[in-house]
Amino acid sequence: MPKRVLTGLVVSDKADKTVVVRVERKVKHPLYGKIIRRSKKYHAHDEANDFREGETVRIEETAPISKLKTWRVVDRVDTHKAPGTAAAVEA
Numbered sequence: 001m002p003k004r005v006l007t008g009l010v011v012s013d014k015a016d017k018t019v020v021v022r023v024e025r026k027v028k029h030p031l032y033g034k035i036i037r038r039s040k041k042y043h044a045h046d047e048a049n050d051f052r053e054g055e056t057v058r059i060e061e062t063a064p065i066s067k068l069k070t071w072r073v074v075d076r077v078d079t080h081k082a083p084g085t086a087a088a089v090e091a
Helices: 083-090
Strands: 005-012 018-028 035-045 056-061 071-078
Touching: 005 035, 005 071, 018 056, 018 071, 035 056
Parallel strands: 035 071
Antiparallel strands: 005 018, 005 056, 018 035, 056 071
């Protein structure tokens, strides 16, 4: 069975060797039919502490590494920073 691979945004890199990745998906509301966004946060293993907050990354399912970590970061998809950090750099 192939491993699941998801793409999401790093929302926290404060823990050692761990990043928190928010994965968003769009679903249709069961009654009204409107497309709505649903998100879930995953703790992913980042061995070298390479990934920073605001980056878009690809994560892959693995055997459990700790209580919360069952994913590991595979690679960086995009390096765009979060809107709040870009304004601070320009000023």
